[in-house]
Amino acid sequence: MNEQAGETLTFLFSDVEGSTRLLRELGSAYSGVQQRHQQVVREAVATHGGREIDSQGDSFFIAFARPRDAVLTAVEAQRGLREERWPEGAELLVRMGIHTGPVDLAGERYVGLAVHRAARISAAGHGGQVLLSYATLALLEDEEPGLDGVEFRDLGEQRLRDFQRPVRIYQVVADRLPSEFPPLRTAEAANTSAALEVRASDEDRDRTISDLREHTVAGRLTLEEFSERTERVYSARTHGELERVRLDLPTPTAAAAGRRSPKRVTFAIFGNTQRTGRWRLPRRGFAFVLLGDADIDLRQAELRSDIASITAFVLFGNVDVYVPEGVDVDFGGVNIIGHRREWGRDVPPLPGTPLVRVRILSLFGTSDLWRVPAAWVGRSFRQVINALRKDAGGQYGLPPGE
Secondary structure (H helix, E strand, O other): OOOOOOOEEEEEEEEEEOHHHHHHHHHHHHHHHHHHHHHHHHHHHHHOOOEEEEEEOOEEEEEEOOHHHHHHHHHHHHHHHHHOOOHHHOOOEEEEEEEEEEOEEEOOEEEOHHHHHHHHHHHHOOOOOEEEEHHHHHHHHHHHHHHOOEEEEEEEEEOOOOOOOOEEEEEEEEOOOOOOOOOOOOHHHHHHHHHHOOEOOHHHHHHHHHHHHHHHHOOOOOHHHHHHHHHHHHHOOEHHHHHHHOOOOOOOOOOOOOOOOEOOEEEEEOOEEEEOOOOEEOOEEEEEEEOOEEEEEOOOOEEOOOEEEEEEEEEOOEEEEEEEOOOEEEEEEEEEOOEEEEEOOOOOOOOOOOEEEEEEEEEOOEEEEEEEOHHHOOOOHHHHHHHHHHHOOOOOOOOOOO
């Protein structure tokens, strides 16, 4: 390939991702891995007429007269590296970036923004990924016959480090190469990552709690999940920690259609009834207990609104209600010849928590409210009962006395 000063060339930059880690893992065997990596890349470059401008350690800088040759070199080299059997089960991953633009010769070196832009495109990628700019893609449109089996996925406009104007970047997709990668390592991604490490304020935490509350009312979170996540919010120090709390949640919206029907009435007549698991708690629910026992487990209940109430009528029976610790519960009513007790840590309700009102109207009956620690999230109902009964009256039980 004969180059002239001021002409337009296509540049390919590559480097090994995590080379320092590989060196620590492989020790003296890494030199052999490095040599084989260089051999695979150079064979692909030679096949497609590229010129190796520089190679330092684990990186390559290669120039091509035609964009198609750069793409085919990258695909062939990536396939060869992927199919190679590296020692000790190691995985050598190389990221590659391609860009086309005008350059000048300064002695034996190329100078120009095109060189720097190609290097930045490579640095934005991940091991095993091949990226190219729109400038290169536009020149490939007339060379489709030579690129059978190679496609280009639009990754959108990206702002590269040290460049003010964004560049539209595409990923090379080909057979026998991985196609799914994390987001690019661009300047915007770096700024986002830095922003996530900024200290969170009380207002930020309150806003996150408000979002969690909306998701709870929409049925995406149970009361138990709300309690556990709220505890994490109040211990979070940065925006990143707050984002991780709601990472699997969409932007809060109105309650979705098609949710399960609420369970409005619970009966326990001459027997025992358990209402547990994931169920829909109505705005107003009722329980009727006659010579029986009812367990109403609200830990995984879904709310229909931010206020819910349960009214229980008990005659010669018992009602046990289980709620996650920190949920705002108003527990009251009238007991004639019986008792009404609360068990669990006496912690103030978390701000923004949905309110659950429990009213007990009992004659010759008993009622107990059990506050389940947030740390017990995921435990089965039977495990929770066994643990609570074991600790009741000890350090866990805190009946307030009335």
